[in-house]
Amino acid sequence: MEARLNHHPTTPSATAFRAARDHLLAQGGTDPAAAAAAFRWPRMEHFNWALDHFDRLAREQSEAPALWIVNEGAGEERVSYGEMAARSDRVANWLRGLGVARGDRILVMLGNEVPLWESLLAAFKLGAVVIPASALLTPEDLRDRIGRGGVRHVIAGQAHVPKFDEVSGDYTRICVGAAPQGWTDFADSRQGSADFAPDGPTRADDPLLLYFTSGTTSKPKLVLHTHQSYPVGHLSTMFWIGIRPGDIHLNISSPGWAKHAWSCFFAPWNAGACIFVHNNERFAARPLLEAMARCQVNTLCAPPTVWRMLIQEDLAAWRDRLALREVIGAGEPLNPEIIEQVKSAWGLTLRDGYGQTETTAIIGNAPGLPVKAGSMGMALPGYRVALLDVDGNEAEDGEVALKLDDAPGDAPGGLPGTGRPLGLMAGYADSAERTAAVMEGGYYRTGDVARRDEGGYYTFVGRADDVFKASDYRISPFELESILIEHDSVVEVAVVPSPDPVRLSVPKAFITLAQGCTPDAQMAREILAYARGALAPYKRVRRIEFVQELPKTISGKIRRVALRQEEAERRGRGEREQGEFFEEDFPDLKA
Incomplete structure (x- = not known):
């Protein structure tokens, strides 16, 4: 002392x-x-x-x-x-x-x-x-x-x-x-x-x-x-x-x-x-x-x-x-x-x-x-x-x-x-x-x-730069991510707009899976079906891509802006990557 x-x-x-x-x-x-x-x-x-x-x-x-x-x-x-x-x-x-x-x-x-x-x-x-x-x-x-x-x-x-x-x-x-x-x-x-x-x-x-x-x-x-x-x-x-x-x-x-x-x-x-x-x-x-x-x-x-x-x-x-x-x-x-x-x-x-x-x-x-x-x-x-x-x-x-x-x-x-x-x-x-x-x-x-709300409580929607429109509806990435993260196989997820000729854009989820889970069509269908049952139709996640890790800043925040840019460029080229799955790949989900 x-x-x-x-x-x-x-x-x-x-x-x-x-x-x-x-x-x-x-x-x-x-x-x-x-x-x-x-x-x-x-x-x-x-x-x-x-x-x-x-x-x-x-x-x-x-x-x-x-x-x-x-x-x-x-x-x-x-x-x-x-x-x-x-x-x-x-x-x-x-x-x-x-x-x-x-x-x-x-x-x-x-x-x-x-x-x-x-x-x-x-x-x-x-x-x-x-x-x-x-x-x-x-x-x-x-x-x-x-x-x-x-x-x-x-x-x-x-x-x-x-x-x-x-x-x-x-x-x-x-x-x-x-x-x-x-x-x-x-x-x-x-x-x-x-x-x-x-x-x-x-x-x-x-x-x-x-x-x-x-x-x-x-x-x-x-x-x-x-x-x-x-x-x-x-x-x-x-x-x-x-x-x-x-x-x-x-x-x-x-x-x-x-x-x-x-x-x-x-x-x-x-x-x-x-x-x-x-x-x-x-x-x-x-x-x-x-x-x-x-x-x-x-x-x-x-x-x-x-x-x-x-x-x-x-x-x-x-x-x-x-x-x-x-x-x-x-x-x-x-x-x-x-x-x-x-x-x-x-x-x-x-x-x-x-x-x-x-x-x-x-x-x-x-x-x-x-x-x-x-x-x-x-x-x-x-x-x-x-x-x-x-x-x-x-x-x-x-x-x-x-x-x-x-x-x-x-x-x-x-x-x-x-x-x-x-x-x-x-x-x-x-x-x-x-x-x-x-x-x-x-x-x-x-x-x-x-x-x-009327009681003075605030609910987070997202970064102004991250919120996007799909079929003229405003979509909060965080709201969709909160649903997907509850699936037992999902460890991390980031939702961004994926350009679409009909809807302007549709929600796409980049997902890292839990150890032991296989990033295949069966898993994609299961997660898309899960989201379909939990989200209103206009919020529905319609595309998924399985990734090893998400891009982040050195402070650990997900860089959705990088994913948005990557997705826009890929859709512009009309390419599909291995690990990407669209709702239309599963006709029974669109019924």
């Missing part, structure tokens, strides 16, 4: 942040709709979350666990709030000695290891801007980020150092692990001074994080977040997940992506909870369940891919061994089958939500909110959601948008109103034009399409 913790005066912004946080913690699990209606973002002028919030928590609960990492087969590490605050002070002073200054951009390429959290906190305290980088990035990706991102410093794990041999530039090189020639050893940071003092106040709207989006349809955009947009904005995420002070929270996500910051950093530490990490070389459900049982994890957030693997286990056998209170799905919409199986096994409702790299959690099924099948929930605290039709008018079916105009009145408890949601990005750092386009007309436009 470090001997001392630095103390910085409590600012009005820090007081306002704590009041907003405490309001949501007090309301959590009671009446989510009322809590959202009463919530107002705090008004902030100067705010540094690492200094004003995290260090304050470290003084209040110095011995409480902040980070708990279990490395499968290689031991574990626990770091308290007090230790983490003191360590990050040393790292901040050490980085300052290496030339890191306020506003400098630092690319951080680390795994789920203690130096990742130390580095982020230290950079935030210095006022530097962090560019999180995935371990999956190639040297070409890194050249793009270092060039367009204006990177002046790099902190990378030893395994990633060789990638930078191909990336020229005048940037400080720091290695976590055995440092090769030309790199500085991160372990030297232990010698940094424990007395950290900032070089001045941090404005709440100063830049903090710069994310390169995964780019499903175009070159990655540079999403800029500030000292208030992500740290304070993730109060909505804390509320949606239902994290409480002292919880042990597990979020399955890799560093470098926004969801890691959502739930492996800001949301749990906003609440004063412990971030739990389970590291293994290859994901397997049983070791994860064993670790969750042994360490008594309270809240779990995982993508649908992980949930699909978990339900292959006998989950009911773990019910009495686990301490789970809240279970969340994120990254992609959840299929009803997964929700039903988790509910049956554990008695817990697997709750969905929605947000983007550009925002925090916008819509969600918060604790205490009755869940409607297929819905991703209601608007979360701090967000006023609208659906815009093709003419930009508000409707019950359209593009998800956030209202940016002034909110009416102030909420009880001294939380002032504000128009623009605090959890929204500052903009795209590389394009004022693109920023203006998505902020046009008093709304931020997400590019996603949803429906809203």
Whole structure:
């Protein structure tokens, strides 16, 4: 344990942040709709979350666990709030000695290891801007980020150092692990001074994080977040997940992506909870369940891919061994089958939500909110959601948008109103034009399409670019995929329009099959018949292609745009591939 913790005066912004946080913690699990209606973002002028919030928590609960990492087969590490605050002070002073200054951009390429959290906190305290980088990035990706991102410093794990041999530039090189020639050893940071003092106040709207989006349809955009947009904005995420002070929270996500910051950093530490990490070389459900049982994890957030693997286990056998209170799905919409199986096994409702790299959690099924099948929930605290039709008018079916105009009145408890949601990005750092386009007309436009029912619940339809017309009907790929994925033989599926001379286009499903299933005409007929029985005639999947894998971004999102292009070109050539089956191949299905 470090001997001392630095103390910085409590600012009005820090007081306002704590009041907003405490309001949501007090309301959590009671009446989510009322809590959202009463919530107002705090008004902030100067705010540094690492200094004003995290260090304050470290003084209040110095011995409480902040980070708990279990490395499968290689031991574990626990770091308290007090230790983490003191360590990050040393790292901040050490980085300052290496030339890191306020506003400098630092690319951080680390795994789920203690130096990742130390580095982020230290950079935030210095006022530097962090560019999180995935371990999956190639040297070409890194050249793009270092060039367009204006990177002046790099902190990378030893395994990633060789990638930078191909990336020229005048940037400080720091290695976590055995440092090769030309790199500085991160372990030297232990010698940094424990007395950290900032070089001045941090404005709440100063830049903090710069994310390169995964780019499903175009070159990655540079999403800029500030000292208030992500740290304070993730109060909505804390509320949606239902994290409480002292919880042990597990979020399955890799560093470098926004969801890691959502739930492996800001949301749990906003609440004063412990971030739990389970590291293994290859994901397997049983070791994860064993670790969750042994360490008594309270809240779990995982993508649908992980949930699909978990339900292959006998989950009911773990019910009495686990301490789970809240279970969340994120990254992609959840299929009803997964929700039903988790509910049956554990008695817990697997709750969905929605947000983007550009925002925090916008819509969600918060604790205490009755869940409607297929819905991703209601608007979360701090967000006023609208659906815009093709003419930009508000409707019950359209593009998800956030209202940016002034909110009416102030909420009880001294939380002032504000128009623009605090959890929204500052903009795209590389394009004022693109920023203006998505902020046009008093709304931020997400590019996603949803429906809203009379009760205020939103149902995801799909990316605006993915929704298509067949026989003049609008088709949501996700809706069709949710049906097909329930077939026992289907592991993954992506639906895109297939050009058709009569109907303009018809739905086609690209499918990967479960191990042991044969991708032949019999299987195609079975799946087409299954879809026929479950879907309205205008939504019917009329073509299938079996594939070994689906094209994806490095963040794991399916690139339907690539499939659409491939399908359009193939139909234009009039070709049929092996593994392709059309409804007309089976005359009895057309009857």
